[in-house]
Amino acid sequence: MNVTDVSLGITWFLIYLTAVYAAIRSWPQASPAVLAVLIAAAITIAAAVVAPAIPLKANYWRVFATASFLMLVYLMVFGATYKSISLHILHDLWQTPSRKLPIEHILARYIQKESFSARIQVMLEHGWATQSSQGITLSPKGRWLARSVRFVQRLYNIEKSG
């Protein structure tokens, strides 16, 4: 019976994989990370609705455990591919004919320009910070978030992060 559960879990995951691929290609303006998470939630709900009609001797929770595990592995690899600065640097080195770039060029491009500016933009867009002529400051929402993070970091003895 467990073999049927695992097989159905793998099938569920493959449907998810296909749906995310199709969604990312169909809606290039949408955030791929948001699409991947939303589709995972949608497929999980849909599976719970469809499951009773599946004429197989299987257990929903075992199937769910298998599919969830595979989807989480997928999301971890997806997240690394989508956001990793390290992988992006490696890729850009590979794209040059000599397979090398000046260190200062990489520092200026990835850290000071692209990534840093993008993160500032994220803070402003999410309403965590506001910008004025004096500079950037935390909004009440951002202050609450930062304090919550600081609290959990202290709970787990994380002295520095970044």
Add this chain to the structure above:
Amino acid sequence: MQFSFPAELLYPVIFSLTFPITLAVVSRSRLLRGRNAAQFFVASLVHLAAWVGGSLFLPAGYTPHGASGWLISSMVVGSFLMIYLEAWALLSRGYTLAMLLALLESPSPLAADAIAARYRSGDGLEWIFRHRLAGLEAAGMIRKEGADLALTPRLGAFVVMLYRVAIAVFGLRKTG
């Protein structure tokens, strides 16, 4: 398909909920101080060993049945660990969160350059860059050649190949 919750999955689910306690205890170890990745790794090993050990002493019906039973139970424990890892990575390595913390520590508004300088309690934004490069260099994916950074022909190029495959499989157009 039936919906009754299998007894053999009760222990992995309930036991997985205790992982934050294991992690909190391990993170207080002096030996692992400041080494966030190692803290999580050690806590995971302790957790996995306790799960396997505990599973062997459970009453019949609650222990995983056969290889596929162990496989599904381990996937439950693994799923929880991945969720915790994601949260841990965000807390210990989160780029945007670290910028928010730099702003929290400042009594007045900061210009973008000042946020960069105060990043990671004053280590500065360059720290993240040096840290990531040190990791890539230690893993043998890049090497320094004077003022340049070069991709290693074997491992570095192999990782890039995997990265390109992943981009194609995921259907991504833009990364980073």
